[in-house]
Amino acid sequence: MDNLDKDTQARIDQWLTSEYDKDTVAKVQELVDNNQETELLDSFYKELEFGTGGLRGIMGVGSNRMNKYTIGKATQGLANYLKKQFPDQEIKVAVSYDSRNNSQEFGHLVADVFSANGFQVYLFKELRPTPILSFAVRHFKCQGGVMLTASHNPKEYNGYKAYWNDGGQLVAPHDEEVITEVNKIKSVKDIKFDRNEKNIHLVDEDFDQIYIDANLKLSIHPEAVKSQKDLKIVYSPIHGTGITIVPKMLEAWGFTNITVVDEQAKPDGNFPTVVYPNPEEEDAMSMAMRKGEEIDADVVMATDPDADRVGVAVKLPSGEFQLINGNQIGSLLTYYVLSSKKDLGQLKDNQYIVKTIVTSNLFSDIAKSFDVKTYETLTGFKFIGEVMTKLEGKETYLVGGEESYGFLVGDLVRDKDAVNSCAFIAEMTAYFKSQGKSLYDVLIKLYLDYGYYKEKLISLTKKGKAGADEIKQMMADLRANLPKTLGSIEVTEVRDYESSEATDMATGKKSKIDLPKSDVLQFITKDGDVISARPSGTEPKIKFYCSVRENLEFTTELGQISNRLDDKVREMMADIVKD
Structure with a gap:
């Protein structure tokens, strides 16, 4: 195994010592004996790190895999950091987990370590969605929390989302400082694995009602729900946690005609009916859409395994269902919330919405x-x-979201919330139906009012250390050879979020970007198109986003303009995406 660097070899050697259980040592030894260099390199070349979604990786043995030791180490590091940040306080944490293989075991492991460190642990008795974990952190006034999930990743993955006392995932400086604490742990002996039962408090299904009641207070048009209570809703949890609460939330909201996709109703970490349990994928939504057409539904929705993302299909005038993307879902929600509050006289000067830099500018136009x-x-x-x-x-949050199908209405949690979103999407559908409009009709109205936006996302998967190195080189090459045109359209501005500088391509003048540093490049054209390149923080992928826009005066022009924008996107992306 001459190709392994000394740091990787040192990690392998450590995992072959008696610090680790016999089963783990045997699995590592088997990889060594069979000269599985690539697997060993990918499993041991680094420690798992917190990205945009926390700790996430393939399950298995190794420092770069999700297992009892990497999770134990992360939890002990987080516990050590919490002790430093909240000295002389009784520390409380909340822990939940999704339907993935090993999530429950990992969740109990996390609770064990926290309890062994003297923390009061609010452990969910059964699987529950990520947003409910965020809500629990705030409700129980915890200093932190952990959700065991890999969100929408394939079945071989699991993950660890760490939360701070505001109910939000760790951000700077806490994320980096927790990693520092984790890296200080050099021995398994430094991890307290022995559960202290008296510090564990089980959170049962009664807690669901507290969350549901809090959300009910956010309803904007309960009268529309009442008048459309038999709205035909199709819902799929895609074998995840959504089944535990989304139907209950919709029923509490007042909806009486909810059809759950039976084949995808049971929580199952193998996700047997889909390739990826991701509502962004047409394959994952196909069963729900077929059911929608079968019963002539008004709206079709599906959530990912930890129920923080939601996919939506809307009914076309033909009666067929069409998937809409995250930018379209978020734009509809933004318009619904703001227009409704204006009509009710509830808009005030100190209110705001939030979007991410790769999310459609239609949000901000609205x-x-x-x-x-x-x-x-x-x-x-x-x-x-x-x-x-x-x-x-100081100011009041109304609604926010990102193109990757994550949204939140109201400020009950500090994370994207598909349970909350499902309720508001259903209410929005009911409200517009009471006015004789479908969600598709409203989407077309937005394009007539604000311009026809079209977006494209291309994701290139690059697995393992070799893939990580390739992604790094792709970003370096882009920075070294900034394109002057994309699809023959002049690039007028380049925003480099790693250097925190925006450059006017005509004058060379630079201006500061007032956001934290991040490995993202954005190219703005003279037409106002936005093309972004960004390595994923949660998957072995590099992502390229493109958003274009053209004025739409008449609905009869829709097809022609759509085709023209498709061609434009294709030409622009061809100039920047090199696989």
Whole structure:
């Protein structure tokens, strides 16, 4: 195994010692004996790190895998940091987990370590969604929390989302300082694994009602729900946690005609009916859409395994269902919330919405038309949560979201919330139906009012250390050879979020970007198109986003303009995406 660097080899050697259980040592030894260099390198070349979604990786043995030791080490490091940040206080944490293989075991492991450190642990008795964990952190006045989930990743993955006392995922400086504490742990002996039962408090299903009641107070048009209570709703949890509470939330809201996709109703970490349990994927939504057409539903929704993302299909005039993307869902929610509050006289000067830098500018166009401020953040809902926490008590958050199907109406939590979103999407559908409109009709109205926006996302998967190195080189090459045109359209501005500088391509003048540093490049064309390149923080991928826009005066022009924008996107992306 001559190709392994000394640091990787040192980690392998450590995992072959008696510090680790016999089963783990045997699995590592088997990889060594079979000269599985690639697997060993990918499993041991680094420690798992917190990205935009926390700790996430493939399950298995190794320092770069999700297992009892990496999770134990992360939890002990987080516990050590919490002790430093909250000295002389009784520390409380909340812990939940999703339907993935090993999530429950990992959740109990996390609770064990926290309890062994003397913390009071609010452990969910059964699997529950990520947003409920965020809500629990705030409700129980915890200093921190952990959610065991890999969100929408494939079945071989699991993950660990760490939360701070505001109910939001860790952001700077806490994320980096927790990693520092984790890296100080050099021996398994430093991890306290022995559960202290008296420090564990089980959270049962009664807690669901507290969360549901809090959300019910946010309802904007309960009278519309009442008049459309038999609205035909199709819902799929895609084998995840949503089944535990989304139907209950919709029923509490007042909806009586909810059809759950039976084949995807049971929580199952193998996700047997889909390739990826991701509502962004047409394959994951196909069963729900077929059911929608079968019963002539009004709206079709599906949530990912930890129920923080929601996918939506809307009914076309033909009666067929069409998937809409995250930018479209978020734009509809933004318009619904702002227009409704204006009609009710509830819009005030200190209110705002939030979007991320790769999310459609249609969000901010809508907000501007209602004189509502828009804040923009880096990619990752934790940054939206950070804005909410900073402005709490000064300004009022209304709605926010990101193109990756994560949204939140109201400020009950500090993370994207598909349970909350499902309720508001259903209410929005009911409200517009009471006016004789479908969600598709409203989407077309937005394009007539604000311009026809079209977006494209291309994700390139690059697995393992070799893939990580390739992604790093792709970003370096882009920075070294900034394109002057994309699809023959002149690039007028380049925003480099790693250097925190925006460059005017005509004059060379630089201006500061007032956001934290992040490995993202954005190219703005003279037409106002936005093309972004960004390595994913949660998956072995590099992502390229493109957003274009053209005025739409008449609905009869829709097809022609759509085709023209498709061609434009294709030409622009071909100049920047090199695989």
